[in-house]
Amino acid sequence: MSEIQITRIAADDDAALLTWNDVMRTAYTEGRTAAWWRSAETTLTQFSDPRPGGQDIALVGRLGEEIVGGVEISLSTDIPTDIELGVLPDRRRQGFGTALAEAAAEFFGDGAESASIVQTETYCPAGVAFAQAHGMGIGNEEHRLLLDLPAYLEADANRYKDSGASTVVPVIREDPNFSVTSWIGACPEEVLESWTQLREQMDEDVPVGDLTRSVSHASTAAIRSHEERMAVQGWTMVSSMAHVGELAVGYTEIMVSSHDPRIVIQEDTLVDRAYRGRGIGRALKVANLRQLPAVPGTASAEWVQTYTATNNEPMLALNRDLGFFVADTMTALEGRVGR
Numbered sequence: 001m002s003e004i005q006i007t008r009i010a011a012d013d014d015a016a017l018l019t020w021n022d023v024m025r026t027a028y029t030e031g032r033t034a035a036w037w038r039s040a041e042t043t044l045t046q047f048s049d050p051r052p053g054g055q056d057i058a059l060v061g062r063l064g065e066e067i068v069g070g071v072e073i074s075l076s077t078d079i080p081t082d083i084e085l086g087v088l089p090d091r092r093r094q095g096f097g098t099a100l101a102e103a104a105a106e107f108f109g110d111g112a113e114s115a116s117i118v119q120t121e122t123y124c125p126a127g128v129a130f131a132q133a134h135g136m137g138i139g140n141e142e143h144r145l146l147l148d149l150p151a152y153l154e155a156d157a158n159r160y161k162d163s164g165a166s167t168v169v170p171v172i173r174e175d176p177n178f179s180v181t182s183w184i185g186a187c188p189e190e191v192l193e194s195w196t197q198l199r200e201q202m203d204e205d206v207p208v209g210d211l212t213r214s215v216s217h218a219s220t221a222a223i224r225s226h227e228e229r230m231a232v233q234g235w236t237m238v239s240s241m242a243h244v245g246e247l248a249v250g251y252t253e254i255m256v257s258s259h260d261p262r263i264v265i266q267e268d269t270l271v272d273r274a275y276r277g278r279g280i281g282r283a284l285k286v287a288n289l290r291q292l293p294a295v296p297g298t299a300s301a302e303w304v305q306t307y308t309a310t311n312n313e314p315m316l317a318l319n320r321d322l323g324f325f326v327a328d329t330m331t332a333l334e335g336r337v338g339r
Contacts, residue, residue, distance in 0.1 A: 002063050004096050006103040009058040011047040018043065020060050020070050027069060027086025032123065033327045034303045035143050039259035041230030042233045043149060051229065053077045057107055061087075061100050071104045080117035080334070081108055081213035091124075101134055108337040117212050119334045128331050136335035143316065145324040147304040148280065152323050153293065156286075178249065178280055180287045182240040184295060186227045191241060194248035196220050198241070202251075204228055207309040211334050234258040236295050240288040242271070242280045244333045249275040252284040254292065254304070261297035265307035271313070281318055289322075 009016045021043045031034035038046075047056055048206040069087035083104055087097045108118060120136065122128055128138065187195045200218040230237060235255050242250040250271035256264050271280045292298045307330065308315045 004061045004063060004068065004099045006059055006061045006100060009060055011050075011056075015061070017047055019067065020058050023060070023067050023070050023088065024072065024084065024086045025077050025096060027088055027184070028084070028123070030089050032095055034138050034263055034305065035327075036125075036263040036265060036305050039234065040258055040261040042235075042257065045233045049229070051076075052225070059100065059103055061096055061103075069100055071100050073107050075107070080119045080212050081337075082299065083118055083120045085120065097130055098134075105337060109163055116337050117334060118337050119211060121330050121332050123328050123330055125133045128333070131333040131335075137210070137331040138331055139211035140207070140332040140336045142294070142307040142309050142330045142332070144328050144330055145306050145308060145319050146327045147266075147306075147319075147322065147324045148297060149289075149298075149301050149304050152289065152304075155323075156290065178244045178275075178283070180240055180242050180283050181222050182238075182287050182291055183234065184291055186231075186237070187223065187239065191248070192220050192223065194243075195239075195241065195251065196223050198248055198251045198270060199223065199268075201272070202268050205270065206268070206276075207275075207312060208287065209309070209332070211332055230255070236297075238288055238291050238295060240291075242275075242283045242284055244275060250280050250284055252281075254288050256292070256295050256298055256301070258297050261301050262303070264292065264298065264301050264304045266304050276314075281315070282322075285318070285322060 009020055011017075018040050021038070021040060025037040029037055047058070050056060053076055055145045057071075057075065059071040059073070060067055061069045061071075067088075068091040069085070071086075072084045074082040085097060085100055085104065088099070108116065118136070119139070120131055122131060123144075132138075181191065196218050203214075203218065227237065234257055236258065238254040238256060240252050241248055250269075252269040253267040254264055255267055266285075269281055269283075269284060289304070292301070305327075306319065306324065306326075308319060310316075310329065
């Protein structure tokens with residue numbers, strides 16, 4: 001194998017970060033259908049303004065002047081280290097991935113005890129085998145699903161038109177047992193406490209398989225800080241919350257990038273266990289999808305992307321019924337790095 005030179009990119013080296021981001025995008029999305037990757041603008045903001053308590057590290061591997069791959073390491077004081085390693089397709093199986101992994105390992109083990117726990121994600125059997133060869137075990141699997149957004153919105157509008165009228169009738173059937181509130185942008189102050197409680201419940205309930213669970217105890221201040229950071233990175237948050245009486249029992253959230261709106265990101269959907277089976281999850285998702293045309297940039301959106309655990313049959317069935325299909329499968333792996 002030719003000698004690979006691996007260096008860390010400075011957080012203020014915009015040109016190098018953008019080149020590295022393009023390499024990582026190619027390594028992770030080549031040959032996959034409508035696979036989202038973050039925009040150039042989001043990348044620069046992420047590295048110039050690290051999240052509280054976190055640090056992002058970008059490594060690039062070169063053969064002479066040729067870039068063959070890269071690594072992203074996300075360190076934090078209270079959650080496992082996340083690593084994404086990519087080698088360009090025509091440079092795989094030449095030992096470069098191993099060299100990049102060894103270089104990345106030099107940054108592990110600093111800070112809190114959980115820093116010795118390392119997690120990664122891959123979308124192909126070769127990636128799984130590579131991670132397992134480096135001491136990691138499979139912790140969770142999720143299907144990546146896609147929805148043809150223009151087709152969905154057109155069918156939805158046609159389905160719910162009043163007979164002989166051009167206006168769309170109410171989003172979801174009337175149900176006296178719950179209500180849905182929707183908004184675009186920051187969470188309204190009057191429901192912020194409920195939103196915070198639901199987000200914390202999601203952290204505790206989200207299926208993670210055998211992965212180490214990272215529970216971040218949400219606070220209203222943390223929610224507001226997150227909203228501000230996302231806005232700076234060019235994201236618009238699209239949200240819906242369900243109530244039974246005065247009690248908040250579920251929510252869903254979609255993210256739209258102003259820099260690259262082609263693929264819209266469906267994030268969390270949660271319904272409290274005591275209130276499942278009533279159609280609340282469907283009501284939330286439909287209400288939120290119907291907000292998207294009001295978001296600048298979504299006129300050019302083609303897909304909604306979401307992830308669902310491979311064993312979460314109720315959510316998979318709901319997504320299928322809405323029109324989502326499985327594009328590929330993400331395998332999450334975890335291992336411990338000695339000090």
